Amino acid sequence: MTTSKTDSNLIAQEGQSADLDTVAVSRRKLLGGAVLAAGSLATPSLVSAAESNPDNLPPNVPEWTPYLGEGVDVNPYGMPSEHEAHVIRRSVEWLTASPESSVNFTPLHELDGIVTPNGLCFERHHGGVPEVIPQDYRLMINGLVDRELIFTIDDLKRFPQVNRFHFLECAANGGMEWRGAQLNGCQYTFGMVHNVQYSGVRLSDICREVGIKPEAKWVLAEGGDSAGMNRSIPIEKILDDCMIAYSMNGEALRPEQGYPARLVVPGWEGNMWVKWIRRLEFGDMPYMAREETSKYTDLMEDGNARMFTWVMDAKSCVTSPSPEKPILHKGQNLLKGLAWSGRGKITRVDVSLDGGRNWQAAELHDPVLDKSLTRFTLPFQWNGEDLLVQSRAMDETGYVQPTIQALQKERGVNSIYHNNAIATWHVKTNGEVENVRIG
Numbered sequence: 001m002t003t004s005k006t007d008s009n010l011i012a013q014e015g016q017s018a019d020l021d022t023v024a025v026s027r028r029k030l031l032g033g034a035v036l037a038a039g040s041l042a043t044p045s046l047v048s049a050a051e052s053n054p055d056n057l058p059p060n061v062p063e064w065t066p067y068l069g070e071g072v073d074v075n076p077y078g079m080p081s082e083h084e085a086h087v088i089r090r091s092v093e094w095l096t097a098s099p100e101s102s103v104n105f106t107p108l109h110e111l112d113g114i115v116t117p118n119g120l121c122f123e124r125h126h127g128g129v130p131e132v133i134p135q136d137y138r139l140m141i142n143g144l145v146d147r148e149l150i151f152t153i154d155d156l157k158r159f160p161q162v163n164r165f166h167f168l169e170c171a172a173n174g175g176m177e178w179r180g181a182q183l184n185g186c187q188y189t190f191g192m193v194h195n196v197q198y199s200g201v202r203l204s205d206i207c208r209e210v211g212i213k214p215e216a217k218w219v220l221a222e223g224g225d226s227a228g229m230n231r232s233i234p235i236e237k238i239l240d241d242c243m244i245a246y247s248m249n250g251e252a253l254r255p256e257q258g259y260p261a262r263l264v265v266p267g268w269e270g271n272m273w274v275k276w277i278r279r280l281e282f283g284d285m286p287y288m289a290r291e292e293t294s295k296y297t298d299l300m301e302d303g304n305a306r307m308f309t310w311v312m313d314a315k316s317c318v319t320s321p322s323p324e325k326p327i328l329h330k331g332q333n334l335l336k337g338l339a340w341s342g343r344g345k346i347t348r349v350d351v352s353l354d355g356g357r358n359w360q361a362a363e364l365h366d367p368v369l370d371k372s373l374t375r376f377t378l379p380f381q382w383n384g385e386d387l388l389v390q391s392r393a394m395d396e397t398g399y400v401q402p403t404i405q406a407l408q409k410e411r412g413v414n415s416i417y418h419n420n421a422i423a424t425w426h427v428k429t430n431g432e433v434e435n436v437r438i439g
């Protein structure tokens, strides 16, 4: 039983102070030493197909048919079926120092397509969710600009609108797994990512309005929460594709996601997507904020730290089968997964069922969008044998998602950030699935 240094780094570097001495993560050896299994944290038990009530099955008339159903207006804001109550965000107890400075995870294994429903988007806050009163909300622009201006939400909504799908991934997604398989769940290993359609205004349009001075090279984006979270962003990125978003998936941003406005920094680490954004300061140097000096840097083997590691490299995961989605039937099955890249579009996803020896191309489903989650599927036959399931994404720059061994060779194991390595699910002969490390 060991508590790896990675765990305490995650807490410390994400600004928390949980006592991790009580955390024990077991690493069991399987398959002749080739496989290291994850700890048994919050593992759902293997579920069999639910028992049906024969009275409701054909040719009988089921109980919901002969009577009138609920009328309209029972739920002024609609909720999912009560039979879907297990489809929720979840947190990991030992990663939760306090609810205000914490993270929960998107249940990726329960979703289809590429859209994350608003109520299921993972949350990461450093100082809780502030209650911002929209009438009192202001976005202030200052520094190296011709006109320092303050915008209301209505002002922002009068700019031309853009509507774009983008993934947001926390740099620490998978950060617990640098040294080995740890969290036994697709939700925990990959769920610090969500993908919604943002509506908002291009920062390049706001820049035109305030007039950028030629010396302006960096922008400090600052949040209105108690953490006052701030990051420096190079002006090229600001002018390229950054947005101030006020809507997600068609409705106002959720409070957890930055209501009434957040910064969208497509393809770059989640920490830069400042929520409850209140100020943009234009300057000629990076601001060296806490979140880009002591935090959100990647400690290398030689003691140096990589700084400004903004882009989220191509990554993918198999959402089913997965630890939460065991295989329940022999014969024909459907493998499902998600792939994304901070450098552009996904061009190909390969899937292996034997730990990376043989690969086959998965089907990519439309729409395949720039810096957005992309859905892939692959039909496969299962006859009760052990499988080692992996997926490997490629993007339009030719970048190929690396193995963990290749990534460790380049970056060591000290960082908790930017782990985009190929992961492995071990499907056992009873259909149960476990997060493992092979090689």
Ligand SMILES: Nc1nc2c(c(=O)[nH]1)N[C@H]1C(S)=C(S)[C@@H](COP(=O)(O)O)O[C@H]1N2
Binding pocket: 121, 122, 123, 124, 125, 126, 127, 168, 169, 170, 171, 194, 222, 223, 224, 225, 227, 228, 229, 256, 257, 258, 269, 270, 271, 272, 273, 274, 275, 276
């Ligand atoms: N103002 C503010 N913005 C913030 C944060 C925060 O704590 N305060 N957390 C950041 C981090 S670390 C991440 S990963 C993303 C998470 O966005 P989400 O809560 O919408 O998933 O928001 C970023 N923006």
Ligand SMILES: [Mo]
Binding pocket: 124, 169, 170, 171, 172, 270, 271
């Ligand atoms: Mo994050």
